[in-house]
Amino acid sequence: MTATDHPSSSSASLANAAQPPTSVSSSGASPGAKGHTLLPSDTIWNRWVNFYRMARRTMSEQGAEEYWKDADQRYSKIDCARCDTWRNELFRTSPVITYLNDNIRKLGGDLGPENIRCRTCSEKMLAGFDQQYGIKICANRIESKSMMEDVLAHEMVHAYDHLRFKADQVGNLRHAACTEIRASNLSGECRWANEFFGNKIMSFTNHQQDCVRRRAINSVKARPGCKDEAHAEKVVNEVWDSCFRDTRPFDEVYR
Numbered sequence: 528m529t530a531t532d533h534p535s536s537s538s539a540s541l542a543n544a545a546q547p548p549t550s551v552s553s554s555g556a557s558p559g560a561k562g563h564t565l566l567p568s569d570t571i572w573n574r575w576v577n578f579y580r581m582a583r584r585t586m587s588e589q590g591a592e593e594y595w596k597d598a599d600q601r602y603s604k605i606d607c608a609r610c611d612t613w614r615n616e617l618f619r620t621s622p623v624i625t626y627l628n629d630n631i632r633k634l635g636g637d638l639g640p641e642n643i644r645c646r647t648c649s650e651k652m653l654a655g656f657d658q659q660y661g662i663k664i665c666a667n668r669i670e671s672k673s674m675m676e677d678v679l680a681h682e683m684v685h686a687y688d689h690l691r692f693k694a695d696q697v698g699n700l701r702h703a704a705c706t707e708i709r710a711s712n713l714s715g716e717c718r719w720a721n722e723f724f725g726n727k728i729m730s731f732t733n734h735q736q737d738c739v740r741r742r743a744i745n746s747v748k749a750r751p752g753c754k755d756e757a758h759a760e761k762v763v764n765e766v767w768d769s770c771f772r773d774t775r776p777f778d779e780v781y782r
Contacts, residue, residue: 562587568597596649599667603647610645610666613675621676623715623781627683630776634690638662638683653678656685658696681714687776700752700762705770707743708763712771712780717742735780739771 563580564587566573577594580586586594599606617624618639628638642661654664662682669675688694688706695702711717717738740763748759774780 562590564590565593565597568601599647599649603667606647606666606669607645610664610669610675611640613669613672614643614645614664614679615640616672617676617679623680624676624683626781627680627687627776631683631687631690634687636686636690638686643679654682656682656689656696658689662686677714677716681710681716684710684713691775698752700747700750700759701766703750704743704747704759704763705766707746708739708767708770709773711739711742713774713777715781736771740767 562585566577568574568577577586581591581594618628619625631638638661643664644661645664645666647667648663648665650665652665653668654662656662662679664675664678664682669678685696685706688709689696692702694706696706697703712735717735719734743763744756744759747753747762748756750759753759753762
């Protein structure tokens with residue numbers, strides 16, 4: 528989420544006014560030792576108070592979760608409109624997106640605004656591919672056009688794998704592991720700059736392999752048929768060598 532409500536000041540008077548002794552939030556709880564709860568965001572004053580409490584880290588864990596959900600809903604139209612604009616621009620100007628799209632078309636697929644949809648998501652995810660409905664981009668999770676390029680490329684690799692290899696990405700964990708390995712490897716998400724600035728991982732050797740493996744294990748672990756992390760790691764290891772080397776439709780790792 529990129530847009531927030533900012534108070535015009537953080538003076539002592541605001542601090543005093545922001546902490547009424549018996550206020551009750553929309554969740555029905557009053558401020559206590561574990562932090563404040565969220566005030567209804569129907570007035571600018573309440574939004575300022577909520578922002579102030581978040582900035583000072585005096586909001587409760589539940590209040591903070593409600594704060595971001597509320598912000599996602601209030602900024603939904605703005606987020607989705609920006610996401611739509613970025614998607615359209617990437618389909619015109621991004622080499623990796625246009626190349627993937629050309630190869631998907633050669634396999635009989637057709638991706639565009641009608642089946643790449645920007646939505647506000649409650650799930651903690653960036654995007655998802657469904658072989659029947661297409662690609663969903665979580666507009667409230669995408670912070671920049673470059674981030675969206677990586678995320679969109681990732682999901683388009685899933686689409687390519689579905690058409691080219693008939694991958695069962697839902698019912699077959701080995702298929703799911705393989706397409707996750709390929710998508711993370713080919714999308715650009717695991718390039719060094721993303722790992723360094725995004726995840727604070729400073730490894731200069733094998734960072735690509737480590738990142739791809741980590742992301743694939745996390746994805747497989749979340750699948751219904753996976754028992755636990757050890758099971759996910761086992762499945763990823765079983766397909767690792769062939770799937771990591773497979774860069775189709777690219778000649779090599781492009782990003």
